[in-house]
Amino acid sequence: MGQQPSTPKITAQDRAIFQLKQQRDKLKEYQRRLTFVIDKQTNLARQALKNNQPDRAKFYLRSKKQQESTIVKTCEQLDNLEGLIGTIEFKLIEKDVIYGLEQGNKVLKKLNNEMKIEKIDKILDDLEDEKLKVDEIGDALGMGSGLSKSEEIEVDEEFEKLDQEVNGIKEQPKKDDVVVPDLPEAPQVGILPDAPRQSLEEAQKQEEEENKDKQAQTYEPIAS
Numbered sequence: 001m002g003q004q005p006s007t008p009k010i011t012a013q014d015r016a017i018f019q020l021k022q023q024r025d026k027l028k029e030y031q032r033r034l035t036f037v038i039d040k041q042t043n044l045a046r047q048a049l050k051n052n053q054p055d056r057a058k059f060y061l062r063s064k065k066q067q068e069s070t071i072v073k074t075c076e077q078l079d080n081l082e083g084l085i086g087t088i089e090f091k092l093i094e095k096d097v098i099y100g101l102e103q104g105n106k107v108l109k110k111l112n113n114e115m116k117i118e119k120i121d122k123i124l125d126d127l128e129d130e131k132l133k134v135d136e137i138g139d140a141l142g143m144g145s146g147l148s149k150s151e152e153i154e155v156d157e158e159f160e161k162l163d164q165e166v167n168g169i170k171e172q173p174k175k176d177d178v179v180v181p182d183l184p185e186a187p188q189v190g191i192l193p194d195a196p197r198q199s200l201e202e203a204q205k206q207e208e209e210e211n212k213d214k215q216a217q218t219y220e221p222i223a224s
Helices: 012-050 054-114 117-140 149-167 200-218
Strands: none
Touching (some): 012 054
8 A cells, every 4th residue: 555645743832833724714704894894884874864864964974983993903904914914925935945054064074074086186197097007007018109100290289389388488589590400321331451562672772773873873984
């Protein structure tokens, strides 16, 4: 068998508001009756005048005036009751709002305690460490960073931009400062063998023979 819906609990405030509304409804009913009596007394006064009964007519009019005064006081009481009921209902609403704010504040404090800055920083650090481990495992397996060439270029460009923001714009080389590029080394040529050299004694001997030839040519006798 299904469970019966639970009956809403009636509080003391609910009973007080209900009683006030009952009093208000009774006053409204009394006001309607007085209005009916006033109309009837007006007709009776009119009829008394027709019957040439002025004293009776004034009596009805005096009674009518008393009823009208009673109606005015009844209206004032109705206004007071309506205001009191409205105030009580508004206070009950404020009470619910305050209770809701208190509960929300408790929940917010609990969440703030669970989400402290130190705890969040630790979580982020742990995530960064795990990400580095994943990258290391990927490098070890030959998977690399998993980025395409164009993505790597974008990463380099972003790095350059951040580097300029953090460390400032680097000085560009002046026009006068000619940057000499590194030239490749000249190819090595095989070393040729040295030419054969004469010994010192042979050179001296050759020089003496040449000198003798010169002297013989100089002192050669002239033919007669």
